[in-house]
Amino acid sequence: MPPQVSKNKNNYSFTIADLMKMNDRCDEALREIFHMSYVVMCQLLGTIHQHIHCLYKLSDAVSMLDMLLSLANVCTISDYVRPEFTDTLAIKQGRHPILERIVGQQPVSNNSYISEGSNFVIITGPNMSGKSTYLKQVALCQIMAQIAFRVADQIFTRIGVDDDFETNSSTFMLEMKEISYIIHNASDRSLIIVDELGRGTSAEEGIGICHSVCEFLLGLKAFTLFATHFLELCQLESLYPNAENQHMEVQHTRSGDTGLRAAEMTALPSNIIQEAKMIASKAKHHSDPETQRQRAVYKLATRLLQTARNSRLDPESLRMYLKGLKKQYEAELLAAGQPAAIDTEEE
Ligand SMILES: Nc1ncnc2c1ncn2[C@@H]1O[C@H](COP(=O)(O)OP(=O)(O)OP(=O)(O)O)[C@@H](O)[C@H]1O
Ligand SMILES: [Mg+2]
Structure with missing residues (x-):
């Protein structure tokens, strides 16, 4: 049989009957290999499936070992200290444990002191002054300390200004949902960290919401760190003995309108909403x-x-x-x- 010739654009292909037969056999062999692999894999999965709980336990044990090894390693090579547990949260010269790895050089250290007498700390400061980093640092130190001991019952955070596409929430709605979760679930033994609240709406309404949320949280004995750009919140220090202002510098922002209606749509208690409205309207007339x-x-x-x-x-x-x-x-x-x-x- 003469060779078959085919042309595809500028390429010419030549083949003969024997080559075509061999090609078919190759394809058939490949199909057989796939089928056999599939059968072997099914058998293997069937066998593994009976012991899957052991594998989960094994992966748990390995991850625990991995974590302990990492902790042992970091404790050996760094100047970390063993925490002492009292009814006060005091961190001397604390650093963000991840930041110090990333930046390569020693980050600026900060002291933290939260006690029963001043359990509500309002942190102000300009953009990029390190407020968010400081809040995360306190939370991380608390978590690292609590890995061995149980102190705060839960750590609640409201951090970040993203919207949530999946639950159809705007930035503002997400903030309201998160703070409403905190309000409904925090106890006197919680550590609450709020990094900016009410920034997704007008300054007046944002201040109103922040103010009433702060007043609610001030009623708890929970340790709270509240970073904000709303300097009006600093007035809380003169109204509540357990509130304390800490700041790096000051910056003031003011703009637009709208928002309390959206807050009403979340599960925020109505008294907080009412008070927020009152304070927002006061803030509007304060000019x-x-x-x-x-x-x-x-x-x-x-x-x-x-x-x-x-x-x-x-x-x-x-x-x-x-x-x-x-x-x-x-x-x-x-x-x-x-x-x-x-x-x-x-x-
Ligand atoms: N203690 C620190 N030491 C060294 N660098 C720091 C420290 N804290 C923050 N930084 C650096 O500054 C950057 C900005 O910090 P951060 O986001 O905490 O500021 P911010 O005050 O929250 O700003 P904004 O008001 O815009 O939210 C961080 O990404 C980090 O690189
Ligand atoms: Mg920030």
Whole structure:
């Protein structure tokens, strides 16, 4: 039989009957191999399936061993310390355990102190100042400490500003669902970490929601860290003895409208919603010059008090900080239509 020739575009193929037969045999052999593999795999799965619980146990044991080995390793090569358990959360010179691995150099360490007397800490500071990192650091330290001991009954977090496509939730709705879960489930022994709340809506409504949620949480004895850009929340410190302000610097944002209706659609208790509405409407009417001036004075006074109480800055840095405060105060007075005139820079 003469060879068969076929042309495909610029390619020519040649074959003969013997080659075609061999090709068919190859295909048949391959099919047989697939079939035999399938039968063997089915038999194997049938056998494994009877002992699947052992495999789960084995993987549990291996992952536990892996975790213990990693912990032993990290404890040996780092300067980690053994935690002591009291009714206070105190971390001296704490660092984010993952950040220090990633950045390569030693991250800036922070102290944390939360006790029964000041169990609600409001953290303010400009963008990228490390608020979120600090919150995660406290949560991670708590989890690492609790791996061996059980202290807080649960750790609740509201972190991140993503929307959730799967449950059809906007950023704001997701925030409301998460905070509502915390409100319904937190106990006096919980550690609650909230990284920004109510930022997915207007500043006024966001402040209202934050304020009423904070007031609810202040009623619990749970240790709470609440990072926010709403400086209005710092007023809580003067209203509640167990609230404390901590800040790296200050930044103020204001914009648009809408949102409380969306909050009503979640399971937030109605009294919180009512109060949020009241405070939101108050915040809206707070913009008369005299109120603005009083706020600026109040803010300056609390910042100065806080600096006098807590500052560990050296004289030069303190001078810079106070200068910044003065500048901000003057800008706020100007925005309130008042002449800005303070000359003191001293502590
Ligand atoms: N203690 C630290 N030491 C060194 N770098 C840090 C520290 N904390 C944060 N950073 C760096 O700064 C970046 C920003 O920090 P972070 O996201 O915590 O800021 P933020 O205050 O939450 O900002 P925003 O207000 O925009 O949410 C981090 O990705 C990290 O790389
Ligand atoms: Mg943040």
